[in-house]
Amino acid sequence: MNKSDLQLFGLQEGATKEEVRAAYDNLRAKYLEERFLDGEAGNNAAKMLTKLDVAYNELMNEFDEASTATQTGDAFVKVEEALQAGNLQEAQRLLDCFNERNGKWHYMQSVVFYRKNWMNESKKQLEIAIQLEPENEKYKDAYKKLNDKLNYDAQSKNSTYQGQTVNSVEPDEQMGGNFCANCIQCCYINLCINCLCDTCCRCY
Numbered sequence: 522m523n524k525s526d527l528q529l530f531g532l533q534e535g536a537t538k539e540e541v542r543a544a545y546d547n548l549r550a551k552y553l554e555e556r557f558l559d560g561e562a563g564n565n566a567a568k569m570l571t572k573l574d575v576a577y578n579e580l581m582n583e584f585d586e587a588s589t590a591t592q593t594g595d596a597f598v599k600v601e602e603a604l605q606a607g608n609l610q611e612a613q614r615l616l617d618c619f620n621e622r623n624g625k626w627h628y629m630q631s632v633v634f635y636r637k638n639w640m641n642e643s644k645k646q647l648e649i650a651i652q653l654e655p656e657n658e659k660y661k662d663a664y665k666k667l668n669d670k671l672n673y674d675a676q677s678k679n680s681t682y683q684g685q686t687v688n689s690v691e692p693d694e695q696m697g698g699n700f701c702a703n704c705i706q707c708c709y710i711n712l713c714i715n716c717l718c719d720t721c722c723r724c725y
Contacts, residue, residue, distance in 0.1 A: 523576070523579055523580065523583070525576075526576035526577075526579055526580050527541075527580070529572060529573065529576045530544035530545060530548065530573075530576070530577075531544060532544055538581070538584045541577070541580050541581070541584075542577075545573060545577045548569075548573055549570065549573055552566040552567075552569045552570045552573065553566075553570065554566075556570065593619070593621065596615060596618070596619065597625060597629065599615055600612050600615045600616060600629050601629075603615060604629075604632060604633070604636065607636075609633055609636050609637060612629075612633050613633055616629060616630055616633065623653060623654075624649075624650040624651075624653035624654035624657060624660065625650070625654075627646045627647070627649040627650040627653065628646070628647065628650040628659075628660055628663070630646045631643040631644070631645075631646035631647045631650065631663070631667075634646060635667070640667070640670070640671055643667060644664070644667055644668070644671070647660060647663055647664045647667060648664070651664060
């Protein structure tokens with residue numbers, strides 16, 4: 522917090538909102554009386570009233586910002602808990618309640634879309650998150666993994682494995698006698714999901 526503002530009220534770092542308000546009320550009452558004094562004393566009192574108002578408003582804004590940041594952090598924790606429980610509807614409901622949609626919000630939204638298998642929408646949200654926080658390595662890593670998965674999925678549709686095609690339904694394949702291309706794809710998708718979800722669970 523602004524130390525000069527606190528010192529004006531005779532307070533130290535760590536003062537509470539209530540302490541600032543009480544100090545402001547006392548000093549304001551004091552200078553309201555002194556402003557009617559003659560000469561320099563009255564002028565100084567009037568100036569102090571202005572300083573007190575400015576300092577008080579600045580400190581109150583700092584308290585409000587800190588409170589909002591705490592509430593936002595708590596809300597993100599609830600989104601993470603909903604995701605861990607597999608409750609995508611609740612996670613989305615919580616995200617829709619946010620007024621401020623920062624990089625973390627768009628990252629969490631991308632996770633919800635990913636869980637719904639809406640890959641393009643998930644990618645768009647990650648792109649926005651990176652634009653808002655270009656230095657965030659977690660977002661970049663998630664974006665790279667998602668792109669790898671999308672590229673793999675696109676390539677695998679036209680890939681042919683020895684002994685079968687990706688879309689083949691030969692009897693030997695159904696019995697498990699042939700090399701299963703779909704198994705590789707499933708394993709890869711599960712790996713990507715785990716990577717993205719593990720990253721989500723380690724949000725700030």
